[in-house]
Amino acid sequence: MSTTDKSSTTVKSADRVLDIFELFAEAEVRELSLMDITRRLELPASSVFKILQNLVHRGYLEKDENGKMFHLGYKIFQIGAKYAQHTNLTTEFQYIAGQIVTEVNEAVYLSIRSDRNILYIAEKQSTHHVRFVSHLGMKLPLHTTAMGKLFLSAMSDKDVVELYREQELGLLTDQTISEPEKLLEQLKEIRREGVAYSQGEAVQGIRCVAAPILNANQEMIAAMSISIPTTRWKEDTWSQMTELVTQGAKKLTSIHYYQPT
Template identity: 90%
Template sequence: MSITDKSSQTVKSADRVLDIFELFGEVEARELSLMDITRQLELPASSVFKILQNLVHRGYLDKDENGKTFRLGYKIFQIGAKYAQQTNLTTEFQYIAGQIVSEVNEAVYLAIRSDRNILYIAEKQSTHHVRFISHLGMKLPLHTTAMGKLFLSAMTDDDVVQLYREQELGLLTDHTISDLKKLVGQLQEIRQAGVAYSEGEAVQGIRCVAAPIYNANQELIAAMSISIPTNRWKEDTWSQMTELVVQGAKKLTSIQYYQAT
């Protein structure tokens, strides 16, 4: 085989990998089988199978327990989170979050939705030794976090029920909401209040308050939260944190609006 032939083969393999990623981005289904992919891309099953196994091994795809269906993996979202760091949203977040930390010295986070999870894309930490430490690209289930509940509250109750139709609400702590009816009821309260709370539901001993961030079309695109360990929790501090996160989220929403006009 000539050098030209080898080069062509390498590019062809890369194209197939990219075709697979683009297919996941185009179809409505979150999971695809080997046959789904080979049929829609008109590729040989043997070649696609080897590519899928490599992508699973590298974390770019996940497969179900039976190894029959595949979906996008955590590595894709980590890369997306790093890209998001370069956007104006995360740049402005750092400035606003810095002001909040200087006032209350508690950690501030920014997250977007990733399927049934939130994906942390930015943070500003406090100087306390005892604190909740996230990392960029970390994912937590929507129903366990204040920011995640905001994304669920933007959906209709029927859509929320449909989202969890085939999956139970997983437990991360003793305080995690495990009853779908209770979750739906809490989402109704969040829609009225405009803010969401979590009390040790994702991380034991950590309370969070979150507010929504919208784009110019009034679509929920991100959420901002402040976290505090329960041993530092005070009612007056909690009220101050709620006001700060709401105002911070409104500032970020305003920035999205003016950038679009």
């Protein structure tokens, strides 16, 4: 095979990979089978199968328990998180979070959704020795965190039930919500109040309050939170944190996404 032939093959393979990613991005459903992909892209099943196995191996796609359905994998979201670090959202977050840390000296976080998890994309730490320290790219289950429950509250109850239809609510601590009915009840409260709380549900001894960041269509695209160890928790501090994170999230929404009509 000539150099030209190899080059053409490489470009064709790259195009097919990108076609698959774009198909998942545009599909109305979260998961697609091999036959779904081959039919929609009009590609040979044998070629698509090899590409899918490669993407699964590299973490760009993941398979369901039966190995027949595919969905976007963690690697896609890690890359998205790295990209987000260089956007104005994270730049402005650092400024606003810095003001919050100056006022209450507690850690502030920014996250996006990654399937059934939240993905940490930015943080501003407190100066306390005792604190919850995340790392960029860390993921925690949606139902265990204040930011994650915000993302769930943006969904309908029907969609939340469907999301966990074949997966139990896993436990991270003895405070983690494990009953779907209890989770749905808490989501109603979050929708009513506009903020979410976590009482040691993801990390033992850590309380968290979070507020949503919206886009121009009033859709939630990120979440901002403040965390505090229970050893430093006080009612007046908690109220102040709730106010600060709410105002901080509104500022980020206004600066980057809100467009008056």
